[in-house]
Amino acid sequence: MSDLETTRRATSRNLVWYWLPPLAWMGIIFYLSAQPKLPAPPEPMFDLVLKKGAHFTVYAVLAFLWWRALSRGKMADRAALGLAFAIAVSYAISDEFHQSFVPDRRPGLSDVLIDAMGAATATGVIGLSKSRNTKGTRSAKVTKNTSGTKLKE
Numbered sequence: 001m002s003d004l005e006t007t008r009r010a011t012s013r014n015l016v017w018y019w020l021p022p023l024a025w026m027g028i029i030f031y032l033s034a035q036p037k038l039p040a041p042p043e044p045m046f047d048l049v050l051k052k053g054a055h056f057t058v059y060a061v062l063a064f065l066w067w068r069a070l071s072r073g074k075m076a077d078r079a080a081l082g083l084a085f086a087i088a089v090s091y092a093i094s095d096e097f098h099q100s101f102v103p104d105r106r107p108g109l110s111d112v113l114i115d116a117m118g119a120a121t122a123t124g125v126i127g128l129s130k131s132r133n134t135k136g137t138r139s140a141k142v143t144k145n146t147s148g149t150k151l152k153e
Contacts, residue, residue: 018072022065033095036104055111056118063088063119077130081123088119
């Protein structure tokens with residue numbers, strides 16, 4: 001196999017493995033938002049908690065998937081996290097606008113805020129775990145010898 005073929009296969013694999021999931025997830029969100037009526041449990045409070053929890057979770061996953069795709073390139077982690085958050089929140093806003101055209105559905109600012117909290121939680125957890133991994137890697141390279149002075153390995 002030539003280098004060109006290997007590069008093409010790797011590019012195709014990256015497109016499918018990293019870029020397709022956030023786009024497919026957005027498609028699922030769009031499809032569900034286009035439904036005039038979604039199944040609901042009979043208890044109104046449980047229905048409210050379930051729907052708001054779904055909003056939070058769906059946009060946390062969306063932010064994660066975008067970060068995963070964006071961080072594969074040459075983009076810095078913070079930039080990838082910021083852009084993943086911005087994409088998720090922008091999509092939440094456009095999704096609520098889309099719902100304004102669906103019969104029996106109403107857009108809501110509270111939904112966008114819950115979506116943004118989900119995206120912020122996901123990107124925050126990723127950012128914290130990345131910073132802890134970085135600190136752990138740096139501190140693991142510094143050890144003390146028997147005289148108490150620090151040595152780098």
